[in-house]
Amino acid sequence: MKLPYSWLKELVPALPPVADLEPLLASLGLPLEGTEDVPAPPEGVLLVTVTQATPIEGTQLTRLELDTGANGPKTIASGAPNAVNLPAGTMLALVTPGTKLGDVEYGVRSLQGVESWGMAASAKELSLGESAAGLMLFPPHTAAPGTPMHTLWASDTVLDVEVTPNRADVLSVLGLARDVAAALNTPLVQPPAGPAAHGAGEIEVSLPTIGSVIPNDPTQKIRLGSDYFVARTVNGVQNGPSPLWLQRRLMLCGSRTVSAIVDVSNYVMFELGQPTALYDRRDVVNDRILVGRGLRTGETVTDLLGTTHTVTDQDVLILDGRETGVSNVADAFARTDAQPNEGVLGIAGIVGAKHGSVQPDTQDVVIEAAHFDAVLLRRTSTRLGLKTDAVYRYERGTDPTLPPRAADRIAGLLGELGGQIHPGATVAGTPTLPAALTLDADAARKLLGMQIETSEMAALLTRLGCTVTASGEHLNVTPPPWRVDMNVPEDLIEEVARLHGYANLPETLPTLRVHPDNAGAEASSRERRELKRAVAGLGFQEVVTYTFTSDEEAAQARSERPNVRLKNPLTADRTGLRTALYPSLLKTAASQPAGTEKVLLFEVGHIFPAPGETERLGLLMRGPLAQANHAQGVAGGYAAFRGLLEALAGTLGAALEIRQLRGSDVPAALHPGIAGELVWNGTSAGWLGAVHPEVAAAFGLKGDTYLLEAALPLPGRPWAFRDPSRAPAAWRDLAIIAPAQVGYGQMAALLRQEAGPLLETLEPFDIYSGAPIPEGQRSVAVRLIFRGEKTLSDAEVDPIMDRLMTAIRGQGWNIREK
Numbered sequence: 001m002k003l004p005y006s007w008l009k010e011l012v013p014a015l016p017p018v019a020d021l022e023p024l025l026a027s028l029g030l031p032l033e034g035t036e037d038v039p040a041p042p043e044g045v046l047l048v049t050v051t052q053a054t055p056i057e058g059t060q061l062t063r064l065e066l067d068t069g070a071n072g073p074k075t076i077a078s079g080a081p082n083a084v085n086l087p088a089g090t091m092l093a094l095v096t097p098g099t100k101l102g103d104v105e106y107g108v109r110s111l112q113g114v115e116s117w118g119m120a121a122s123a124k125e126l127s128l129g130e131s132a133a134g135l136m137l138f139p140p141h142t143a144a145p146g147t148p149m150h151t152l153w154a155s156d157t158v159l160d161v162e163v164t165p166n167r168a169d170v171l172s173v174l175g176l177a178r179d180v181a182a183a184l185n186t187p188l189v190q191p192p193a194g195p196a197a198h199g200a201g202e203i204e205v206s207l208p209t210i211g212s213v214i215p216n217d218p219t220q221k222i223r224l225g226s227d228y229f230v231a232r233t234v235n236g237v238q239n240g241p242s243p244l245w246l247q248r249r250l251m252l253c254g255s256r257t258v259s260a261i262v263d264v265s266n267y268v269m270f271e272l273g274q275p276t277a278l279y280d281r282r283d284v285v286n287d288r289i290l291v292g293r294g295l296r297t298g299e300t301v302t303d304l305l306g307t308t309h310t311v312t313d314q315d316v317l318i319l320d321g322r323e324t325g326v327s328n329v330a331d332a333f334a335r336t337d338a339q340p341n342e343g344v345l346g347i348a349g350i351v352g353a354k355h356g357s358v359q360p361d362t363q364d365v366v367i368e369a370a371h372f373d374a375v376l377l378r379r380t381s382t383r384l385g386l387k388t389d390a391v392y393r394y395e396r397g398t399d400p401t402l403p404p405r406a407a408d409r410i411a412g413l414l415g416e417l418g419g420q421i422h423p424g425a426t427v428a429g430t431p432t433l434p435a436a437l438t439l440d441a442d443a444a445r446k447l448l449g450m451q452i453e454t455s456e457m458a459a460l461l462t463r464l465g466c467t468v469t470a471s472g473e474h475l476n477v478t479p480p481p482w483r484v485d486m487n488v489p490e491d492l493i494e495e496v497a498r499l500h501g502y503a504n505l506p507e508t509l510p511t512l513r514v515h516p517d518n519a520g521a522e523a524s525s526r527e528r529r530e531l532k533r534a535v536a537g538l539g540f541q542e543v544v545t546y547t548f549t550s551d552e553e554a555a556q557a558r559s560e561r562p563n564v565r566l567k568n569p570l571t572a573d574r575t576g577l578r579t580a581l582y583p584s585l586l587k588t589a590a591s592q593p594a595g596t597e598k599v600l601l602f603e604v605g606h607i608f609p610a611p612g613e614t615e616r617l618g619l620l621m622r623g624p625l626a627q628a629n630h631a632q633g634v635a636g637g638y639a640a641f642r643g644l645l646e647a648l649a650g651t652l653g654a655a656l657e658i659r660q661l662r663g664s665d666v667p668a669a670l671h672p673g674i675a676g677e678l679v680w681n682g683t684s685a686g687w688l689g690a691v692h693p694e695v696a697a698a699f700g701l702k703g704d705t706y707l708l709e710a711a712l713p714l715p716g717r718p719w720a721f722r723d724p725s726r727a728p729a730a731w732r733d734l735a736i737i738a739p740a741q742v743g744y745g746q747m748a749a750l751l752r753q754e755a756g757p758l759l760e761t762l763e764p765f766d767i768y769s770g771a772p773i774p775e776g777q778r779s780v781a782v783r784l785i786f787r788g789e790k791t792l793s794d795a796e797v798d799p800i801m802d803r804l805m806t807a808i809r810g811q812g813w814n815i816r817e818k
Contacts, residue, residue, distance in 0.1 A: 543584075549583060641708075
């Protein structure tokens with residue numbers, strides 16, 4: 001948010017210099033993003049009066065006759081579009097001969113036969129604003145002709161304040177001044193108040209009825225479009241250029257000037273923080289306004305800039321009084337015969353319609369100042385892609401009591417422009433005031449870790465505008481209406497610490513009080529950290545990818561299409577929530593720079609398959625390991641990938657088993673002959689294997705790529721301590737001949753079941769097929785290690801081996817003798 005230092009100092013006379021103000025604002029949680037020194041116009045820029053404006057025939061130039069004061073009558077030629085037909089008496093900024101703007105020195109030159117004495121300037125040419133669309137124009141009698149402009153347009157410093165989303169109250173000069181004055185404990189000067197309204201206004205306003213319901217759903221309470229609406233009228237306003245002081249402040253706030261009436265509305269928004277809308281009274285049919293949600297569906301609204309928007313029954317609209325058949329908004333919900341869209345004055349709190357907008361010849365004005373539903377407004381503005389200064393404030397939460405004050409202030413400023421202010425105002429609805437909160441001072445001291453007196457807490461909160469009453473060590477606090485972010489006692493404690501000064505909080509170790517219900521709550525986080533640390537220790541690099549995906553990406557990866565769709569996707573390739581991790585890993589691998597030798601990636605993230613949400617671990621391996629030598633039809637890269645998983649399991653103390661997958665059990669993204677099931681601590685946890693060549697080609701990946709995707713948390717197993725045996729081990733080797741489709745996991749399960757408690761370790765060490773092994777079968781050699789409390793004899797081990805061989809033959813398998 002940009003605002004001039006001079007405007008802030010007007011409300012806080014004790015404001016320190018900019019250099020000292022910067023750390024103060026930072027301590028309040030409102031740091032400066034930057035400052036900009038804006039110089040005054042050069043001395044050679046004068047305010048002069050137009051006595052006559054005449055188009056130069058055959059050109060796009062206008063001849064301007066000027067009264068320059070002591071320099072006498074002068075003539076210039078201007079090509080600015082707003083120079084045409086300038087009324088006599090209008091004042092403008094003239095760069096006189098001999099004056100330099102930047103590196104350019106202006107003088108007297110001839111344009112289309114007109115001797116042009118200097119140049120009439122735009123705001124951008126004078127480095128006072130961004131507008132270069134036309135000359136800077138000022139009302140008649142702004143100053144005596146020939147007055148140097150710098151005497152009325154002094155140099156200033158623009159403060160660019162960083163405002164967090166919860167601090168909507170400081171999105172105005174008054175709001176920031178409140179905070180600064182409270183921090184300095186110095187008086188705050190309120191902006192001038194407009195004439196307060198007395199009696200009824202001229203405009204009839206219909207708002208939603210409290211408690212009204214949506215048709216066909218009588219149990220559902222609606223969100224009201226507006227709970228507080230104020231309308232005032234001012235007639236006979238002289239709409240032209242804004243006063244110089246008003247233009248100066250708007251430009252320093254980064255806003256462009258339009259016309260006196262429109263500029264007054266913008267000025268009050270920057271001053272008080274209340275967005276408003278001004279309508280040409282000629283378009284407010286029957287002097288009546290209808291406000292509410294669901295008034296129109298499928299209709300189009302043309303805004304001020306000519307852009308057309310389609311509205312829905314979720315949008316809050318402002319309509320004129322041509323809806324003669326509707327007595328209130330509740331009746332309008334059931335209507336099916338809505339009138340054409342020319343009756344729309346605006347989309348509430350977001351943008352005004354072309355119909356009802358202020359025109360150059362507007363004289364009679366209807367002022368709208370209202371409090372709108374922030375949730376409905378945010379939804380509408382997001383759907384329509386409209387983010388205006390008004391939306392920026394409304395969607396964060398405005399002071400619900402502010403509309404009357406803003407309407408009065410605008411009425412007073414329009415009165416200064418010659419308008420006749422109607423003494424009354426129409427007020428519809430009532431503002432919703434903040435609820436009282438109870439602050440336990442002892443709890444606050446414990447949370448802050450410092451001793452601060454209860455009376456000081458009350459004083460600090462009072463300085464912020466709260467109403468505070470004390471009852472012992474408890475404070476009954478009613479937040480001010482502009483602090484919509486004070487909702488719970490912790491918010492009050494934060495404000496006490498903020499105003500007391502975070503730098504004054506002592507350095508103490510926190511006192512940890514773990515609630516019994518939270519015992520062990522950190523276990524899942526600890527397990528996740530240990531898993532990440534172990535995976536990273538194997539050389540994998542962690543990546544964090546988008547949770548969003550698209551149908552096209554899912555089709556490329558052969559994964560499930562998104563089940564959860566985004567209403568407002570950021571881009572066309574992120575339209576839904578992903579149902580698997582591996583497409584993101586493949587996309588990341590494909591984006592690696594050319595020449596990258598080794599790619600080892602992992603991600604721990606959430607996916608959203610039907611019907612819910614789960615957390616997964618994903619691994620990807622490419623490069624030298626993945627392209628290891630192939631032997632006997634078994635992918636060497638797969639063996640390397642499996643070796644990494646075995647190392648991971650060993651690090652985490654888990655039992656790992658890989659079971660071969662065949663046929664329909666193979667995930668669609670994997671090579672049908674190189675795929676396995678991940679069995680972790682005896683429980684199926686996921687899958688792994690080589691990426692299917694067609695999937696790899698879809699992502700532009702060449703060479704072997706291996707994937708793993710496993711559900712988290714990985715299955716655990718009970719831990720038990722056992723003293724290591726001092727006895728030596730007994731080793732036996734056994735070669736099992738079985739059909740090739742019999743996996744090692746099936747063999748191992750049978751051997752462990754039959755071996756009994758003396759079997760300590762079981763591991764394969766050779767696989768062989770070929771003569772003399774029958775065709776279609778293979779030999780799997782395993783090593784069995786037995787260990788007991790004492791040295792085992794053959795008499796103890798041989799019966800176990802006999803039992804194992806009997807079990808093997810019972811399965812129809814054989815034992816290889818040699």
